[in-house]
Amino acid sequence: MRTDAKPIFLDTNILLAATDTSRSAHTDCDTLLESGFKGTCSLFTNAQVFREYLVVATRPHEVNGLGMDPIQALENIASFQQCIQVLEETVQVSNRLLNLYQRLSLRGNKILYSLAVVGTPAPAERMCVNLSNLGRSPSAPDGN
Numbered sequence: 029m030r031t032d033a034k035p036i037f038l039d040t041n042i043l044l045a046a047t048d049t050s051r052s053a054h055t056d057c058d059t060l061l062e063s064g065f066k067g068t069c070s071l072f073t074n075a076q077v078f079r080e081y082l083v084v085a086t087r088p089h090e091v092n093g094l095g096m097d098p099i100q101a102l103e104n105i106a107s108f109q110q111c112i113q114v115l116e117e118t119v120q121v122s123n124r125l126l127n128l129y130q131r132l133s134l135r136g137n138k139i140l141y142s143l144a145v146v147g148t149p150a151p152a153e154r155m156c157v158n159l160s161n162l163g164r165s166p167s168a169p170d171g172n
Contacts, residue, residue, distance in 0.1 A: 034069045036060070038112065039137070040080040043073075047085065047104060048094055064111035071112040078105050078114070 038060075046057035064071035085101040087093025096104075117125075128134065128142050 036064075036069050036071055038071055038073045038077065040077045040084070043077065043081045043104075043108060044084055044094070047096075061108070061111055072115055073108075073112050074115045074117065078108070081105065081108075 042053075042057050042060065045051040045053040046061050048054060051057075060069075061071070063069045082098075082101050082105065084092075085094045085096040085104065086098050087095070089095040094101075115121075125142055129139060132138075134142055
C-alpha cells in the first residue's frame with residue numbers, strides 16, 4: 029500500500045454498499061475500493077467496522093441484513109483486507125480517543141471517525157467517507 033496516497037477512513041456502510049449490488053451507492057463504493065487496490069488512495073478502517081459488516085452481512089434480509097452465508101462474509105473481509113489497512117487501537121490510542129471525546133464533546137458518527145483523527149497518517153489530508161459524503165472532497169467528519 030502506498031504511503032503517499034490520499035488516506036481515507038471507511039465506515040461500515042461503504043463496505044456494505046460495495047457488497048450489495050442493489051444499493052444505489054454500489055458502483056461508487058466499489059470504485060472507491062478499487063482505487064485502494066490500485067494504490068491511488070490509502071484506505072483505512074478499524075476492527076469495529078469489520079465486526080459491524082459481519083453483523084449486517086449475515087443478518088437475514090427480513091431484518092435489514094444481506095442474508096449472506098458467514099463463510100462468504102468472512103471471505104469478503106479477507107478481500108477487503110487486501111486494500112484496507114486496519115488501524116490498531118492500542119491503550120495509547122484509546123486514551124487519546126477518550127481525551128478527544130471529552131475535550132470536544134463528540135457524539136454519534138464523530139466518535140467512530142475520531143479514530144481516523146488519532147490513528148491515520150497525514151492529518152491535514154485525512155478524509156472520513158460514509159454514504160452521506162461519498163464523492164465529496166476531503167473534509168472533517170460529518171454527521172451526528
